[in-house]
Amino acid sequence: MSAATKTNEGLHDCRDAFSKTLEALAEADDRVVAVVNDSVGSSKLGGFKKRWPERLVNVGIAEQNMVGVGAGLANGGRIPFVSCASCFLTGRALEQVKADVAYSNTNVKLCGQSPGIGYGELGPTHHSIEDLAWLRPLANLITIVPSDPWETEQAIRFAAAYEGPVFIRVSRYPVPALEHRIDRIEPGKAEVMREGTDVAILANGVMLHKALRAAEVLADGGVSARVVNMAWMNPLDIEAIVDAAGTGAVVTVEEASVRGGLGGAVAETLALRRPVPMEMVGFPGFVPTGTVDFLFDHFGLTAAGIAAAARKAISRKG
């Protein structure tokens, strides 16, 4: 089930940062274990399996059991990283994620691999553009959408150290290593990647670098765009969103459905705290067949598409 995306020079598959970090953590702490659904290869856990075969719990193609087993391993004092294609982890096993992990408030780390439309041509059954909307109302569940290898490593390290349930999206779409202004991620803190005064672009995951490119496009046209990294879906940085509204126009960008994910979270916040014109960039629903890049182009999840959405939001200022 691989829809291989070639990693161009200078671009990175965040799964590499995930597996490298997990191995480093496992070496330092024997409580760290991995739980998979026959997803050793797609989670890039071959190295982990080779080094610690007994700590790689492969339950086979059985996602409900996989998440329950994760909760059980946490009960037994382990730190389980449950790693599986995000579509199955969050869709097939949603009730286990809700009851056994979030509601039970167990020390389980859910790693949603190849989220969004990472599986491109394989179609909507394998896409996970709904995961953020499904998980966002779940109390207790820390939810992080990293944008690049550094942030992925930071998220995995945070999850291991944090006592409680965490969900992390681990992307396969090749992304550049971004220039971050912070030394380490902080729970619930958005990161302003670029200052700007005419519009604020709030993005996360593999869309963040496109948002930064969109800001450059806009700057060429004389528009000053702020770019904010909204990696933390839960806890959500409410104040960063309210601050963003100070520019008078907001655009959200996510590799997800425009219903209920980052766009939904920002819209709720703006409606309650500081309503301003807003546009959402994302997917409208089930998408047709195509490569990942084709689908991004087709639905405007590109620097040009984001810039167009920004101009539209600006044009709606009162």
Next chain:
Amino acid sequence: MSLSTASAPVSGADRIDMVRARALSIRRSAFTMVHEAQLGHPGGDFSAADILATLYFGVLRYDPNEPRHPDRDRFIMSKGHCTGAFYSVLAQAGFFPEAQLKTYMQPLSKLNGHPNRNYLPGIETNTGPLGHGLPVAVGIAIAGKLTAKDYRTFVLTGDGELQEGSNWEAAMAAGHRKLNRLTVIVDRNRLQQGDRTEATNGLDPLDDKWRAFGFHVEMIDGHDHAALLDVLGADPESRDKPLCVIANTIKGKGVSFMEDNVSWHHGVPTDEQFAQAMKELI
């Protein structure tokens, strides 16, 4: 501190009498809670009462003052709707004061309709939706193997509950991994919420199903305390497979008008019925 089985029994006969007395007390307590709350699942409380009494007063190793001791035996109430019996046995085992049982399902009570590990000590995982207990139990048993601990893991499921596919995902994994310190107890009362199990989505031959998934199977009378003590107390190192105990039970066991009557799945008693039941539960 040391973990021990509650009320460490003296002789075999006394032990059986003690468990029998506890089971009766659990039934009276659970039905009192259901009567006061006018909510609950008393039929399943009663079918499970003898199993719970046996576990908590004859088999499980725990310390109510240190409910998350890493070496404790784990018990998971997968049929999480039967909290009348479950909360009663936890209170009697000393995890929280019995007086707290009066708050059952009252607004803001910690005694929710289904158990919450973050509200009360002695609860391993939040259950309620069916088919969740066994996967978690399998994870606990795997952790025990990984860490070379000698704790045992028990899970009590309903029989209708076994219609949930997640149980069979977990059973397959338990058999494959030969989790011999894991015990599944099926409360085989043959009734589910709306009808008989066999009229709804039949489970028989249930013993063959578990055997096919790699379990050692024991079929016993789930109200026979001696048999329960015998089977649940047996040394798990004597076998190289997980154990499934099919406990044949009667829903509503102990009260004449409730026994094997589907309407008592979540039926609640009138004052008259409650008084009658209390006369029978002695």
